Amino acid sequence: SHFGSSARASHPRHPQILPKPAAMMRAALRATQPLVARAAARQSAPAFRHAAPSVFLAPGARSFAAAVGTVGPKPKHEDGTLGGRYATALFMASSGKLDKVYQDVIGLRSMMEESKDFKLLIETPGVDPTTKVKTLEAVCKHAGMEGSVINFLKVLVENKRLRMLVRVIDLFEIFYRTEKGIVACKVTSAAPLSSAEQGQVKKAMEQRAAKGSTIIMEYDTKPAILGGLVVKMGDAVFDNSVATRLERLQTQLLQPLS
Numbered sequence: 001s002h003f004g005s006s007a008r009a010s011h012p013r014h015p016q017i018l019p020k021p022a023a024m025m026r027a028a029l030r031a032t033q034p035l036v037a038r039a040a041a042r043q044s045a046p047a048f049r050h051a052a053p054s055v056f057l058a059p060g061a062r063s064f065a066a067a068v069g070t071v072g073p074k075p076k077h078e079d080g081t082l083g084g085r086y087a088t089a090l091f092m093a094s095s096g097k098l099d100k101v102y103q104d105v106i107g108l109r110s111m112m113e114e115s116k117d118f119k120l121l122i123e124t125p126g127v128d129p130t131t132k133v134k135t136l137e138a139v140c141k142h143a144g145m146e147g148s149v150i151n152f153l154k155v156l157v158e159n160k161r162l163r164m165l166v167r168v169i170d171l172f173e174i175f176y177r178t179e180k181g182i183v184a185c186k187v188t189s190a191a192p193l194s195s196a197e198q199g200q201v202k203k204a205m206e207q208r209a210a211k212g213s214t215i216i217m218e219y220d221t222k223p224a225i226l227g228g229l230v231v232k233m234g235d236a237v238f239d240n241s242v243a244t245r246l247e248r249l250q251t252q253l254l255q256p257l258s
Contacts, residue, residue: 026114027142032135035138035139036115036117036139037117039127039131040117040118040120040121071092071093072091072092072093072094072098073095074091075091075178076178076179077174077175079174082161082164083164083167083168083171084171086152086161086164087168087169087172089155090149094146097148100146101149102172104145104146105149105172105173107145108145108149109166112166118139121135121136122162122163122165123162125160125163132162133153133157136157140153153165156168177216180214181210181214182213182214183210183213183214183215183216183234184218185205185218185231185232186218186219186231186232186233187217187218187219187230187231188219188220188222188229188231188232189219189220189221189222189230190221190226190228190241191223192219198217201217201231202215205217205231205233209233225242225243226242226246227242228240228242228244228245230244
C-alpha cells in the first residue's frame with residue numbers, strides 16, 4: 001500500500017543498538033586533537049613506507065583472538081572476506097565483553113566521521129607506523145576503550161590493513177546484531193512518513209521478522225521513487241515504489257504481442 005506523509009523523521013546513518021558514550025568520545029578527540037593532527041600530517045620517508053613495522057610484534061588476524069587470552073565462539077553470521085576474517089577475530093576476542101567492544105568500535109567509526117584528522121590518520125598509509133600506534137593508543141585510552149580494541153588496532157597497523165577499519169567495523173556490527181537477534185530495517189519513501197505511518201510499517205515488519213527478533217528502524221527519503229515504499233530488512237528487499245511499478249509496466253508494454 002502507498003503511504004503519503006508530511007511529518008519529519010529522523011534518519012540516522014548508523015542506527016545504534018546500545019547508548020554510545022558520545023560525550024566521552026568527543027572529549028577524547030578534543031583532548032588528543034593536537035596529537036592526532038600532528039600524526040596525520042607526519043609522513044614516512046618513501047624508503048620506510050614499504051618496510052615492515054618493527055615497533056611491536058603483533059599476531060595476524062588468524063591468531064589475534066587466541067593471543068588476547070579468552071577466545072569466544074565464532075559469530076553466527078559468517079563472512080569469508082579479508083575484512084570478515086579480521087572482524088571474526090575481534091568478535092572471538094570479545095567474549096564476555098561484547099557490548100563494550102561494540103560500543104568502542106562504533107565510537108571509533110564516529111570519530112572518523114567527526115574528525116578529518118583522525119580519518120586521515122587511519123586511512124593514510126604513509127604515516128609512520130610508530131606514530132600511528134602511539135596516537136591511537138593515546139586516543140583510545142583517553143576514551144576508555146577496551147585493551148583488546150587497542151591491541152586489534154595495532155594488529156591492523158602491523159599488517160598494513162588499518163585502511164580497512166571502517167569495513168571491519170561494519171562487519172563486526174553485522175555479527176553483533178546477528179548475535180543479539182537484532183534486525184536492521186531501512187524504509188525509504190518519497191516523502192517523510194508521519195509517526196503513525198512509521199508505526200504501521202514497523203508493525204508490519206515485526207510480523208515478518210523471526211520470533212524474538214528486535215527490529216531497529218531507519219527511515220530515509222528519496223523523491224526519485226515517486227511514491228510507495230522500498231523496505232530493506234536484513235538481506236530481503238520489498239520494493240513497492242511507484243517508480244518500480246512504472247518500470248515493470250513499461251517492460252510489459254514493450255513486450256511483443258503474441
